[in-house]
Amino acid sequence: MVSIDIPPHPWWKPGLDLHRGGDSYAHLLSATRGLLDAVAGVDAPEAVLAEVAGEVSRIAGRLNSYTTSDESQIAGTRMDLPGRGHPLVVPYRTTSWTSVRMTAEVTFTRIHLGDGGAVHGGVTALLFDEVLGRFANHGRQPARTAFLHVNYRRLVPLDVDLDILTKVDRAEGRKLYITAELSHDGTVLADAEGLFVAVSAQ
């Protein structure tokens, strides 16, 4: 992954170590995403499913004994990893960042499949809220999504590298309007406009 100097998020604790968990957390995240893809695509005998369910429950129980506060969790703060290192966030990879323009790449996988071989529309909206929301916050005052308008222009494929372009459109007082496009080989598959309203720091 390209190393990019991303400005801090306003809700991070000062001095937060953004590499907590090191390579081991990166491997755990990658293995977890692999597990989700495997579950999403599985059709196995019940005995196999029962055995695997037991193993997964045992592993979850082991991690649960280390559950921490949301301010101290690793997930969401590993900017060096796809999707900020959060297992639920679509694993986009930031490729460039200025205060008004951000580019990223994303490859959807089996867990993101809706039907008809295409990505679920809610997952596309999740991706847009994430990239717009992140861009609305890092290096700025904290802000929340007031609205998110998504245009679904083409089916979004799995297992293909796609491009994301995010831009600040305009600022009006506390309101920041941000747009984004998801494209493949120059063809726009979906685009979005979001309004983000700055809020007081908590």
Ligand SMILES: CCCCCCCC/C=C\CCCCCCCC(=O)SCCNC(=O)CCNC(=O)[C@H](O)C(C)(C)COP(=O)(O)OP(=O)(O)OC[C@H]1O[C@@H](n2cnc3c(N)ncnc32)[C@H](O)[C@@H]1OP(=O)(O)O
């Ligand atoms: C160690 C840490 C570990 C944690 C990991 C952290 C890692 C961090 C890294 C990266 C983070 C990136 C993550 C992405 C996050 C994505 C962002 C989200 O999903 S946020 C959640 C979804 N959104 C909500 O839940 C908002 C709920 N709504 C509200 O809170 C309020 O409604 C809010 C703040 C949006 C506005 O409320 P008001 O009271 O502050 O302001 P009012 O006066 O209502 O509006 C201000 C202006 O905005 C307009 N406005 C508000 N809502 C509007 C709307 N829906 N449509 C049009 N205009 C609207 C109004 O008309 C007004 O405009 P006029 O100033 O008069 O010109």
